[in-house]
Amino acid sequence: MTYILYYWPFIPGRGEFIRLALEDAGVAYRDIAREDSEEGGVEAVADVLDGDFPALAPPVLRAGELCIAQTANILCFLGDHHDLAPADEAGRYWAAQLQLTVTDWVVEIHDTHHPLGPTLHYEEQKAEAARRAAVFRESRLPKFMDYFETVLERNPAADDCLVRGATSHPDLAVFQVLEGLYYAFPRTMQGLGGAYPRLEGLRERVAARPRIAAYLESGRRLAFSEHGIFRHYPELD
Amino acid sequence: MTYILYYWPFIPGRGEFIRLALEDAGVAYRDIAREDSEEGGVEAVADVLDGDFPALAPPVLRAGELCIAQTANILCFLGDHHDLAPADEAGRYWAAQLQLTVTDWVVEIHDTHHPLGPTLHYEEQKAEAARRAAVFRESRLPKFMDYFETVLERNPAADDCLVRGATSHPDLAVFQVLEGLYYAFPRTMQGLGGAYPRLEGLRERVAARPRIAAYLESGRRLAFSEHGIFRHYPELD
Incomplete structure (x- = not known):
């Protein structure tokens, strides 16, 4: 199964927390809003938010039949399935x-x-x-x-x-x-x-x-900028 | 087993979300900071926050050996154990x-x-x-x-x-x-x-x-006030 991540394509934002877990787990995933294809782009994010199980905001992760939103919730799911949390x-x-x-x-x-x-x-x-x-x-x-x-x-x-x-x-x-x-x-x-x-x-x-180091060096890792959560405004530092 | 809830005694706050689930489930619990006893009072809250598994803030729920913080996390736990969530x-x-x-x-x-x-x-x-x-x-x-x-x-x-x-x-x-x-x-x-x-x-x-209606009528239900999350400041309405 290939996971599908739905998140805004141009910022690390909350989606980056999911990307890090997927990369560390070494699993296959599509970062669909960053795909230049018929079914990709930001429209894919808008569509999934307005589905039968609506989400207030991305990230959303599709895992086969499951469609899960809320960053912490997705991470708990990935934790359970890929040994990123204790089993007890x-x-x-x-x-x-x-x-x-x-x-x-x-x-x-x-x-x-x-x-x-x-x-x-x-x-x-x-x-x-x-x-x-x-x-x-x-x-x-x-x-x-x-x-x-x-x-x-x-x-x-x-x-x-x-x-x-x-x-x-x-x-x-x-x-x-x-x-x-x-x-x-x-x-x-x-x-x-x-x-x-x-x-x-x-x-x-x-x-x-190893997988995180490889990811951080790759073109998949998005840089921080003055969009999203972490912004460098010198007047606030 | 009797659950123990650790939360500030004078406000509904985030603790009230836990109280509602405990009341609806009909389970025995102690609202320990509201107890006028040796082991009760706000000191009990301070102690549990500083335990081996520290919590940044209350509410905290003790369930036998388990000690769980973060409101949504506690509610998921109670959901799993008291049919307040689907089993699948x-x-x-x-x-x-x-x-x-x-x-x-x-x-x-x-x-x-x-x-x-x-x-x-x-x-x-x-x-x-x-x-x-x-x-x-x-x-x-x-x-x-x-x-x-x-x-x-x-x-x-x-x-x-x-x-x-x-x-x-x-x-x-x-x-x-x-x-x-x-x-x-x-x-x-x-x-x-x-x-x-x-x-x-x-x-x-x-x-x-029935259990919620009885609870809302009881002395256990704390009134909203200008402390906590929900405050009535007419200038903001």
Whole structure:
């Protein structure tokens, strides 16, 4: 079976969390909105959102008969099917909890440049963004970094894996958030110094996984830009 | 087994989504922070957040050996164990997708009064809140209402259940969001007129479920107030 990913073609965005899991799992998938074909393009995304099981927003993943939306939900599905989560009930819910905490983090990162919501452009909310970004840098960013560093510290199996002693879907997601934060807030992230050695260890470990390393070097990896979640506006850093 | 819920004792907040599922399931649970005992009170919440499997925020549910955080994650767990979700894989992920869309909605509702994030008080961000609430009323509220109305319309099994022809955890969550919206935005909600008959049908159906009806009449049901997610600030309505 070949998975089909439905996501906007020009930004990493939330779709990138799914791409990383698919790449790490080494499974076949079509990134359909990036295909220059009859059934590809952004129309494919619009169509799947308006199906019998509608989704409010992409990403959506088609897996044979199944059609699943919501980033964390898709990642839990891929975790279950491709050994990116523990098999036992406690471990599965623990991995899902961490993934949903990443979801919360991503919302707060997005809202640094869109504190008034996704309807208005950044240019219509620059003053509010400056205030929200300051609170994020000083209070919310350290709160999330502290939290995930603590999770790594308390994991008896490994201090560079969030769950068990092997890679799980939250590791891949935290890797992507860290990459995005270094892109969007380079000054702030450099200013953290060496305060989060375990998170840095996780980041290096994920980047060095053979399939992830190959993916990051490939043309499939989309660059960050001033569209999507992680945006580098120097005035917010 | 008696479940233990860890949540702030004085607000419905995100804990109320868990309480509704526990009440509907008819299971025994302790709302531990509301207990006036040695092991109760808010200290119990602080302790569980800082455990071996730390949580960024409550609610947390203890189920024997399991300790689960993140509202949607807890609700999926209760759904699986108490017939508040379909048993088949496609149905479980569909219910989870809807629950996570409720999560997104709740964040946007919260952010109408806290667009600069949870660190600052409402009084420190009133001007920003007025702008964000306007966007919410005009654009985001209809988007979410349209979405869930469409899900009900396309459900072949019932038009007042989101999933299958019986109650599931997303029904209870959407009920709570509608209750909160009528509290926080009474003018706006009345102004929607009869545009969402299926959502109104769901709301009436859930309120009439025997265990939910008994709960809503009981002293266990906490009232909405100007703390927590759903706040009635007339200037934002």
